[in-house]
Amino acid sequence: MKLIRTIKEMKIASSEYRSSGEKIGFVPTMGALHEGHLSLIDRSKEITDKTILSIFVNPKQFGANEDFKKYPRYLEKDLECAKGRGVDVVFSPTEDEIYTNDFKARIKMSDLSDRLCGNFRPGHFDGVATIVLKLFNITNPDFAFFGEKDFQQCVIIKRMVKELNIDIEIVTIPSIRACDGLALSSRNVYLSVEERKAASLIYQSLKEAQRLVMVERSSEVILKNVSKIIESTPFCNVQYASICTNDTLENVVVVNKKCRLILAVMCGKTRLIDNIELDPNEKTDL
Numbered sequence: 001m002k003l004i005r006t007i008k009e010m011k012i013a014s015s016e017y018r019s020s021g022e023k024i025g026f027v028p029t030m031g032a033l034h035e036g037h038l039s040l041i042d043r044s045k046e047i048t049d050k051t052i053l054s055i056f057v058n059p060k061q062f063g064a065n066e067d068f069k070k071y072p073r074y075l076e077k078d079l080e081c082a083k084g085r086g087v088d089v090v091f092s093p094t095e096d097e098i099y100t101n102d103f104k105a106r107i108k109m110s111d112l113s114d115r116l117c118g119n120f121r122p123g124h125f126d127g128v129a130t131i132v133l134k135l136f137n138i139t140n141p142d143f144a145f146f147g148e149k150d151f152q153q154c155v156i157i158k159r160m161v162k163e164l165n166i167d168i169e170i171v172t173i174p175s176i177r178a179c180d181g182l183a184l185s186s187r188n189v190y191l192s193v194e195e196r197k198a199a200s201l202i203y204q205s206l207k208e209a210q211r212l213v214m215v216e217r218s219s220e221v222i223l224k225n226v227s228k229i230i231e232s233t234p235f236c237n238v239q240y241a242s243i244c245t246n247d248t249l250e251n252v253v254v255v256n257k258k259c260r261l262i263l264a265v266m267c268g269k270t271r272l273i274d275n276i277e278l279d280p281n282e283k284t285d286l
């Protein structure tokens with residue numbers, strides 16, 4: 001496995017793969033790797049010839065009062081994990097390699113970026129779309145892999161790729177969860193023992209919503225029930241919960257076809273996000 005630190009070297013490696021006819025899979029991450037990230041790598045290994053993993057904690061997607069400084073960084077451990085999983089290249093540039101002091105470019109996916117999480121994290125998705133496009137241009141992959149855990153991010157990236165005619169196939173992967181259902185996240189390390197225990201209510205509430213939608217079509221009623229379950233513990237507060245369309249993320253008032261329940265929960269000081277598909281017409285075996 002190669003560790004590459006510069007854009008120039010990364011571009012050379014990628015063009016060598018391409019010129020020998022190999023398909024490139026790209027997995028962008030901010031590191032602190034867990035099984036969720038590794039599931040993206042596994043999928044890339046299945047359908048491509050070379051897998052490039054990027055590890056870059058992107059300052060431009062963090063707000064002024066967010067956790068950029070304390071975001072977990074474990075490069076050595078990540079490199080071991082990546083190697084064990086068969087990654088071909090880890091691209092881990094420094095901040096200076098990626099951004100000049102007067103960096104001006106911003107990709108803004110208009111209202112898609114402003115709703116849901118965007119409403120509470122202004123500028124976050126502009127930062128995400130910008131770094132993803134930049135990394136696409138540097139790694140030049142055929143496929144790129146994203147987790148459904150960040151559902152809004154998946155929608156934004158797919159739309160960006162479509163509208164800007166980027167020749168990369170976006171592959172989305174279901175969320176990997178802990179035994180009690182909590183979606184794996186690099187931020188879960190911030191949780192205290194009590195908070196971690198309480199956080200399992202998030203998935204319980206989502207599963208309950210899947211059950212409820214069989215008999216109740218009102219989003220308002222479903223969402224009230226979700227909040228009631230999550231806020232049954234003093235450790236968790238729902239920041240927002242929304243039922244929205246899969247592709248445009250617009251609010252759904254009455255659930256009569258497949259859509260997505262998306263939420264953010266403050267568990268102590270830690271912000272956790274999750275989502276689940278709601279399909280009123282499918283009898284799920286819950």
Ligand code: AMP
Nearest residue numbers: 029030031036146147149150175176184
């Ligand atoms: P991050 O390092 O948090 O920016 O995540 C990098 C990629 O891993 C994104 O595409 C995430 O959606 C994905 N990811 C994060 N957590 C999970 C999870 N629990 N299951 C599947 N994919 C995940």
